[in-house]
Amino acid sequence: MFLKAYGEIKTRLREVLAQKNWEVDDLKLEEPREIADLATAVAFKISSKTDKKPIEIAKEIENQLNQKTLEYVEKTEATEPGYINFFFSQKQLKNHLNQLIHQKKEIGTIKEDKGNVIVEHTSANPTGPLHIGHLRNAVIGDTLENILEKSGYNTQTQYYLNDMGKQMAILLHGIREYGLGTNKSQDEAIGEIYSKTNSEDHEIDQEEVQDIMQKLENKDKETKRELDQIVDKCYKGIQKSLKQLNIQIDEVIKESKFVFDDSVEEIFQQLKPFIEIDDGAAQIEFDEIDKELVLKREDGTSVYALRDLAYHKWKAQKATNNIDILGSDHKLYSKQLKKTLELIGIKPPETIIFEFVSLPAGEMSTRKGEFISIRELFEEVRKKAYEEVDERRKKPREWKQEVAKEVAIAAIRYDFIKVAPNKPISFDLEKAVSFKKQGAPFIQYSHARASNILQKSGKDKTKIQAINDPVINDLVKHISRFSYVIQKSAEKRKPHLFAEYLFELASKFNQFYRDKTVLDSEQPKRQNRLAVVELTKKALKEGIQTLGFEAPKEM
RNA sequence: GGGUCUGUGGCCUAGUGGAUAAGGCUCCAGCCUCCUAAGCUGGUGAUCGCGGGUUCAAAUCCCGUCAGGCCCGCCA
16 A cells, blocks of 8 residues: 555655646655655755745645545645645545455565566575675675565576586596595585695695696586586575575576577677687776676687676577676676676676674685585574574474474575665674574564464454554554565665565554554454454564565464 | 765664654663563653765755775686
């Protein structure tokens, strides 16, 4: 309803401004908490172009606005020094809320066809297990996908799996030398060998590495098969780590695909007019970027960039929107990639760059074997969650384990998603394990409380009758913003906005929970409050699932 | 050195042109005979790194400066 009201006000405001001949290119509505539902400061902008005071203009606009009744707006006002405030229709709000309680489809889903979008995320090299740096990538990607899906996109996630090039050649060389044991998790075993191969006490046989690279480039089936075995094993471990946190990749695309089906060569030919040869290497130079992009080495083998270009060309044909989630170390490269695609008329991807996750001790490195793996993190958090559940509820062990698992997944994911991507994170395991209030368990707990009331309520009719009580009004109004926040979060590609919204919802429900007795209250109130609880529970559950974790009924 | 991102109460984070800068942690004072206290209420605490500028209006835009991260590979 919030979304509809927003649209209605904006449209009407545009009409009025056009009538008055006041052109404003950037018409934006604000949400001034406590003051009004929506507001605009458009009068200030107009004022600077005319000789009228903002408040006079605001009053004129407000007058004109009210020439036509608005469906979702009950009251407007022009206030000093020149804002126009909008207050929503309580009747419409109530209707809307009652619809939400009874509708089949989930709360917040926007019925619109916004086209296909591929979200490429994580895409870590199969040279070891995923660590918490990759986790930030995975959580942002997966959550964004859920939010986009809810806002009307048809989404797919892809993992671009590197199985070509120098790094992989080095890995294969290392495995040939040390062999791959079978006793432990394969991604971990591979990670150990990879870091051993790169360590200072080991000398890399450059000739062999060169040979492997050449063979792969020339589509040598035997070498490909040998490497495939390793890559597949490692990816299996990666996939398991992701699954642990409720992250599912829809499609895995191997880099070699584009060499083997000749699309790398095809795009290379397409780029020919822009390519320059420097010391035998084929590269592209840019006017606006200071650094050239190498596509092929002196020996004719392709570099990652060229294969990635072929991948992006392929993706551009499959979806209208492509979003890549990348670490900030890829910033320069992604700029080059986009420019290069534009040269040959291919729509470049959008990129969401996230800053690094560091440990209190310093940086993580797969090559050096310094990192906290997702597995370790998950185990730690789950252990802690189990202690917490165990302390509070007398229940069977399996039940406590299940809840602990759900809480752990939620706590980890929420911790990463609530921070805007462009902020660097210093990851402290101690702090991550101690459940802070501003985290997922708090939200899950609110849902459990709501569920508990409903479970004990029996069969009472669910219809919201009165929403004039301030505590209730605050809560239900917040729920009415659900699809609006989904929309905003999706269009701005900012999943943390939704994470914050959901925390506020939980917080508002807890205030309601304290102030308003539900089960033991007198009848018109009981039914009304019960309906509010049901609606809140629905919204919390839907929001929790959108963030990629579960909402236990009890915890 | 060049590019880029970040800098908000003791700590973590939101807000990136609009009305008193919003939360959480910590600390202090309260609230379980009453639907799950993983909760709630109140309080202490901020010249938004620093200095200029633009604007009716700046945490937000511009310039400079300091501090930290990342990048500047024929790696990915």
